[in-house]
Amino acid sequence: MNSLLKRQLNKYLSKEERESEGMQNFLEAVNLSYLNYEDHIEMSQRAMKISSDELSEANAKLRKEGKRQQKIIENLNRMISNLNLKSPGDNEKLLSVLEISDFIEKQSKEISRKNKQRAELLKSLEQKNQVLSDYAHMVSHDLKSPLRSIDSLINWIKEDNEELINEECSVKFGMILQNVEKMDSLISGILNYSTIDQAEFENYEVDLHHLVSEINQSLYIPSHIQISIKETLPALLGDKFRLQQLFQNIIQNAIKSIDKESGKIEIGVQENKKEWEFYIRDNGKGILLKHHQKIFQIFEKIENDQTATGIGLSIVKKIVDFYNGTIWLTSEEGKGTTFYFTLPKK
The missing domain is CATH 3.30.565.10 (Histidine kinase-like ATPase, C-terminal domain)
Structure with missing residues (x-):
């Protein structure tokens, strides 16, 4: 019997009254109610304890997930801020997803356009280099022809007039031939310099x-x-x-x-x-x-x-x-x- 109920019966009822059949039936019903109530209380407490533990665990999980989501948001904000465009007034304009897509598309088109220009410039440069190379060879030939003629004429004069040429004239003829040789070397050097990195050679x-x-x-x-x-x-x-x-x-x-x-x-x-x-x-x-x-x-x-x-x-x-x-x-x-x-x- 419930201890509280037992104390109350001992206080207010005599022994004969407590032990009568009718009172026993009544007390059993009341005691059963007490027991059911205690069971409910115990179950409620147990349920509350379980709910409290689950709630604490759930809160811990929520806090962890919240921190993870916060990091994701911070990373996204940093990525978006890197895609900010500055207007002429230095006011930052945050790009939306569509604007970012449009911006990337425009940049891709601009890169393609510049690559096309670069290819055209390289082609034009190759053509100009070829023209320059051809011109250098032509000039080299045109300049060397009179030099070869001068060299031949000087040598013929020296051979045909060996007895008439004095030492002073011989020295001057030597100076002429020396300068002709230098001019020939200079022309060859210029030709080599202009074509050394353009001409194609077999490696x-x-x-x-x-x-x-x-x-x-x-x-x-x-x-x-x-x-x-x-x-x-x-x-x-x-x-x-x-x-x-x-x-x-x-x-x-x-x-x-x-x-x-x-x-x-x-x-x-x-x-x-x-x-x-x-x-x-x-x-x-x-x-x-x-x-x-x-x-x-x-x-x-x-x-x-x-x-x-x-x-x-x-x-x-x-x-x-x-x-x-x-x-x-x-x-x-x-x-x-x-x-x-x-x-x-x-």
Whole structure:
């Protein structure tokens, strides 16, 4: 029996009244009501506890999901802000999805238009380069023809009038022929310079060690100058004519620079990861620092040499650039100069 009900019965009813049959039936019904009520209370408490736990768990999940959604919103805001366009008055105009799509479409069309213009410009440039190349060859031929005539006429005059020509005239004829030769070299140099990066040549493996040895045999090298190849030069994929001009022009420059009784020219190479680094070193006059960049410009000369055209090293620079290499030099006045240049392995 419910403890509260039992205390109340003991307080207000006698023992006989409590134990009578009718009272027993009544008390059993009341006690059952108490028990049902307690069960309901207990069930309610249990249900409330379960609901509270579930609610707490649900709240935790909602807070976690809320934070995740907030991060997504922040990321979206950052992305949208990056697509903001500024109006002429510097007021930011936020693009809608449709506006963004329209903007991207316009940009794509603009890129296509510019690519088309670029292709047309490249085609036009190729045509102009071809015209320039043809013009250079034509001018070279037209200019060299009278030079060859002058050279032939001078030699005929000298041969036909050998007994009449005195020493002074002979010297002047020599000066004429020397200038004719210089003009011929100048025209050839200009032609080579204008076409060195335009003419198409077949690339194949070139043995540089053999090539440089051939160059040294073909050049006029004074007896007091010794040329040595310090390391075995590699074979490279390239154009033999261009590579020959590259080495030959630097070697000729070194020969001209030597003013000592015993001249030395050393040629060597160092292997790097992606390229070969070549050097050509001489013990000549040396080059002042202020001339280090100037000498690679066309028609630039650092001394009053009547035979120099000022084109040789500019051609060297153009060939190195053609092969995506670099060229530089170190020098000390009175002690010599070292030219360095790189050529890619592939």
